[in-house]
Amino acid sequence: MPSSPLVGLGVVNRPAESRRHSRRLSFSVSGRELAPAISIRRTFREFWPDTRGLRRLFAAGVVLAVVAALCEVAAIRLFGHITDEVLTTKELGAFWTPAFSWLGLAAVAGAASFGGTYITALGAERFLLKLRDRIYAHLQTLAPEFSEKRRLGDLMARLTDDVEAIEELVGSGVVKAVTTVASVIFFAGAAFFIRWDLALITMALIPAFLVVSKVFAGRFRGAAARERHSNGVMNSVLEEGLANQPLVQAYNRQGDESRRLHGEGRNWLRANMAQAWLSGLYGPAVQVIETICLIVILGFGAWEIAAGRLTIGGLLAFAAYLAMLYPAVQSLGELALTVSEAAAGSDRVIEILRTEATVTDDPGAVPAGRSRGRIAFERVSFAYPGRARPVLRNLSFTADPGDVVVIAGPSGAGKSTVAKLLLRFYDPDAGRILLDGADMRGLTRESLRENITILHQETLMFSGSVRDNIAYGRPGAPLDEVIRAAEAAGVHDFVKALPQGYDTPVGQRGRLLSGGQRQRIAIARAILRDAPVLVLDEPMTGLDAATAAQVMKPLRRLMAGRTTLMITHDPRHVPEGARTVELEPVPGPERIRLKRVGVRGRRSPARC
Numbered sequence: 147m148p149s150s151p152l153v154g155l156g157v158v159n160r161p162a163e164s165r166r167h168s169r170r171l172s173f174s175v176s177g178r179e180l181a182p183a184i185s186i187r188r189t190f191r192e193f194w195p196d197t198r199g200l201r202r203l204f205a206a207g208v209v210l211a212v213v214a215a216l217c218e219v220a221a222i223r224l225f226g227h228i229t230d231e232v233l234t235t236k237e238l239g240a241f242w243t244p245a246f247s248w249l250g251l252a253a254v255a256g257a258a259s260f261g262g263t264y265i266t267a268l269g270a271e272r273f274l275l276k277l278r279d280r281i282y283a284h285l286q287t288l289a290p291e292f293s294e295k296r297r298l299g300d301l302m303a304r305l306t307d308d309v310e311a312i313e314e315l316v317g318s319g320v321v322k323a324v325t326t327v328a329s330v331i332f333f334a335g336a337a338f339f340i341r342w343d344l345a346l347i348t349m350a351l352i353p354a355f356l357v358v359s360k361v362f363a364g365r366f367r368g369a370a371a372r373e374r375h376s377n378g379v380m381n382s383v384l385e386e387g388l389a390n391q392p393l394v395q396a397y398n399r400q401g402d403e404s405r406r407l408h409g410e411g412r413n414w415l416r417a418n419m420a421q422a423w424l425s426g427l428y429g430p431a432v433q434v435i436e437t438i439c440l441i442v443i444l445g446f447g448a449w450e451i452a453a454g455r456l457t458i459g460g461l462l463a464f465a466a467y468l469a470m471l472y473p474a475v476q477s478l479g480e481l482a483l484t485v486s487e488a489a490a491g492s493d494r495v496i497e498i499l500r501t502e503a504t505v506t507d508d509p510g511a512v513p514a515g516r517s518r519g520r521i522a523f524e525r526v527s528f529a530y531p532g533r534a535r536p537v538l539r540n541l542s543f544t545a546d547p548g549d550v551v552v553i554a555g556p557s558g559a560g561k562s563t564v565a566k567l568l569l570r571f572y573d574p575d576a577g578r579i580l581l582d583g584a585d586m587r588g589l590t591r592e593s594l595r596e597n598i599t600i601l602h603q604e605t606l607m608f609s610g611s612v613r614d615n616i617a618y619g620r621p622g623a624p625l626d627e628v629i630r631a632a633e634a635a636g637v638h639d640f641v642k643a644l645p646q647g648y649d650t651p652v653g654q655r656g657r658l659l660s661g662g663q664r665q666r667i668a669i670a671r672a673i674l675r676d677a678p679v680l681v682l683d684e685p686m687t688g689l690d691a692a693t694a695a696q697v698m699k700p701l702r703r704l705m706a707g708r709t710t711l712m713i714t715h716d717p718r719h720v721p722e723g724a725r726t727v728e729l730e731p732v733p734g735p736e737r738i739r740l741k742r743v744g745v746r747g748r749r750s751p752a753r754c
């Protein structure tokens with residue numbers, strides 16, 4: 147409350163403002179992607195239940211902010227009293243009681259302000275934690291394709307920026323709205339109490355504040371959307387440039403990338419300057435109106451004082467109440483911006499929450515327990531949701547423990563789709579998939595996946611240590627078991643030689659390791675997991691012949707005694723004695739078919 151002659155309390159304003167500021171600087175979504183505003187009611191209906199358990203904190207925040215505002219009202223009254231009873235009369239003896247009372251009020255207001263800020267922030271942060279957890283947990287129930295089809299930055303913005311925008315409406319936003327309305331009532335009431343007629347005149351200027359707020363809010367929203375868009379683009383350029391650094395340097399495109407970043411940086415600068423221009427203009431515009439108000443009050447007040455109908459203290463207190471009232475009215479105007487941001491954010495978050503998992507556990511689903519690992523596909527047909535053309539039609543084969551079944555075929559034939567069906571990211575449209583003779587649809591997905599280990603084409607790693615990445619196969623596994631798995635995967639000697647051994651960080655997505663090392667760590671992870679069914683989705687992709695041979699050795703150890711489905715179109719990696727199911731896509735709708743269904747004995751043309 148900058149123009150107040152006293153210190154404004156603004157209990158709940160500061161944390162929300164600082165968070166909004168930091169959000170502006172964070173990885174954000176483009177303005178073009180902002181969803182159309184939805185009703186506040188829908189936002190509250192969806193997210194108000196998440197405030198359960200936190201409402202007491204928010205209520206305490208409101209009470210403390212109201213106490214602080216009341217103290218301020220009383221302090222201004224004392225200020226007027228001191229002016230009239232001490233300064234005007236020069237009666238110094240009358241100074242001490244109101245002075246100490248003022249000090250007491252300041253202490254109570256300070257404590258209430260601190261408590262209110264802290265408690266509201268606590269409620270707000272817990273709400274954020276809870277909501278983010280809920281959305282993330284829901285995301286984890288969706289098939290990986292949901293995330294893969296979207297821009298990572300966009301999903302991250304939903305989990306961070308949009309969740310914060312929702313909190314600023316449903317959590318601390320409610321506290322702010324209630325306390326701002328209470329402040330308006332208190333300060334306006336106190337002004338009316340001193341001189342209702344003078345108050346009525348100055349209240350007539352309140353619409354001017356609202357008009358200015360509205361005019362600026364519209365422009366500010368446009369500038370903020372441009373800034374968010376620009377920020378998103380700049381972050382994408384940075385992300386791409388850094389992720390593709392080897393390509394950039396190898397092709398000598400550093401200068402181009404720097405220029406691209408500079409160009410986007412300039413756009414961001416312009417968008418920020420537009421915001422700064424508006425913010426800079428808004429303050430003086432409001433100040434002009436405030437000054438007009440004060441001059442009107444002072445002029446009218448001087449006249450009233452001269453006529454003996456108002457004291458100097460009364461006039462100053464009146465002016466101080468108005469100086470507190472106008473910013474509170476402005477805050478009410480700003481709430482409209484919070485609401486529209488939250489509505490857009492909530493629309494984007496609700497879109498995630500409304501997306502249903504393609505596969506869920508049946509009510510009667512039972513745990514699979516540890517299976518032997520016998521897999522059977524029985525006349526399985528499948529088309530991806532929304533696609534007319536089936537990827538698989540009438541696919542049948544069986545695989546027993548110790549078998550290696552190669553799923554072969556050209557690119558796009560549906561090899562990886564077989565693995566996705568096995569892990570139940572999708573269910574077949576027709577036919578059944580059996581695990582030890584039990585239809586997988588009757589098993590819980592968690593227990594089913596416990597029985598299957600998949601090694602992906604691209605080795606997926608987290609940015610922790612080597613040990614963390616191996617133990618991901620069985621959380622909590624002791625170090626000696628991790629080491630045994632690493633030995634079996636042929637990676638122990640290499641890990642031992644690393645600067646921090648098993649505690650050596652592997653870098654972002656394991657980038658500090660070679661492809662072969664990453665793949666062998668993934669094999670160690672699979673060994674530790676010890677699941678009876680193994681799916682190898684082209685695990686040799688990108689490895690040269692020598693490295694592939696190195697990886698193949700531990701892989702064979704891993705395959706021993708397990709049911710292995712090996713997805714590959716490279717015959718060199720097919721082990722001897724493997725059976726092959728060959729898939730072949732036939733272009734055109736509904737015309738895909740299986741060229742050879744079933745199994746056939748074959749010898750690998752190359753030794754692996």
Ligand SMILES: Nc1ncnc2c1ncn2[C@@H]1O[C@H](COP(=O)(O)OP(=O)(O)OP(=O)(O)O)[C@@H](O)[C@H]1O
Pocket residue numbers: 291530531533537555556557558559560561562563564715
């Ligand atoms: N999530 C999806 N939604 C829609 N169609 C998909 C999806 N995933 C894959 N497809 C399509 O299904 C077909 C089979 O894809 P799949 O990945 O199973 O082939 P693949 O044989 O493993 O290919 P590659 O050898 O190139 O990895 C392809 O035409 C592909 O475009």
